[in-house]
Amino acid sequence: MKANKVLDVNGLACPMPIVKTKKAMNEIETGQVLKVRATDKGAKNDLAAWTKSSGHELLDFKEENGVFIFWIKKG
Amino acid sequence: MTEHKKKTNIILFSGDYDKAMAAYIIANGAAAYDHEVTVFHTFWGLNALRKDGFVPVKKGFLEKMFAKMMPRGADKMGLSNMNFAGMGPKMIKHIMKKHNAVPLPQLIEMAQEQDIKLVACTMTMDLLGLQKEELLDDIIYAGVAAYLADAEEGNVNLFI
Numbered sequence: 001m002k003a004n005k006v007l008d009v010n011g012l013a014c015p016m017p018i019v020k021t022k023k024a025m026n027e028i029e030t031g032q033v034l035k036v037r038a039t040d041k042g043a044k045n046d047l048a049a050w051t052k053s054s055g056h057e058l059l060d061f062k063e064e065n066g067v068f069i070f071w072i073k074k075g
Numbered sequence: 076m077t078e079h080k081k082k083t084n085i086i087l088f089s090g091d092y093d094k095a096m097a098a099y100i101i102a103n104g105a106a107a108y109d110h111e112v113t114v115f116h117t118f119w120g121l122n123a124l125r126k127d128g129f130v131p132v133k134k135g136f137l138e139k140m141f142a143k144m145m146p147r148g149a150d151k152m153g154l155s156n157m158n159f160a161g162m163g164p165k166m167i168k169h170i171m172k173k174h175n176a177v178p179l180p181q182l183i184e185m186a187q188e189q190d191i192k193l194v195a196c197t198m199t200m201d202l203l204g205l206q207k208e209e210l211l212d213d214i215i216y217a218g219v220a221a222y223l224a225d226a227e228e229g230n231v232n233l234f235i
Contacts, residue, residue, distance in 0.1 A: 013174055014104075019106070
């Protein structure tokens with residue numbers, strides 16, 4: 001899937017994945033897509049909850065060799 | 076944005092490294108949730124705001140004793156459990172590094188970058204003999220009324 005911006009938070013622990021995702025989200029426009037790669041085991045639930053609560057849309061999610069990859073559309 | 080922001084208020088009463096870390100992780104997370112966040116420091120929690128170096132200020136005998144006995148800044152705080160006379164914090168910091176967890180001083184720095192309001196309770200500052208010069212820059216000095224004003228509109232209110 002196409003993304004306007006890619007954020008790599010591999011290896012970072014809570015709360016960094018959502019803090020950095022929030023920052024990256026501020027840098028893109030509404031409707032654009034941010035791709036996030038994270039390895040924190042809580043990130044799957046954390047980012048899904050954050051996306052929902054912040055009014056964005058989780059377009060797609062997959063797990064690849066222990067790396068969680070998210071595509072989030074800015075709302 | 077026209078919508079009203081949600082509010083998170085945390086009272087940090089504890090001067091323990093682990094408890095302060097929990098407080099600041101929640102605070103930073105809430106800021107990422109776009110909440111307006113306030114961390115209200117009182118009693119031993121004030122030590123998280125202390126500058127780590129010695130600051131020459133005029134103090135009475137008891138105040139000097141307090142200043143010596145309390146941790147000078149977030150990095151010098153002890154653990155609430157398994158402190159082992161200072162060995163505990165050394166071990167946990169080593170483990171944190173291995174797991175890429177953010178140490179407390181950096182969490183506080185990040186909080187300031189995220190515009191989290193750091194408040195020092197002035198009444199307990201007097202009790203512990205702490206002066207403004209000894210605490211971090213860009214913090215707010217207030218009392219119970221300022222806390223309640225934030226808390227009554229709070230969506231998340233915690234006492235740690």
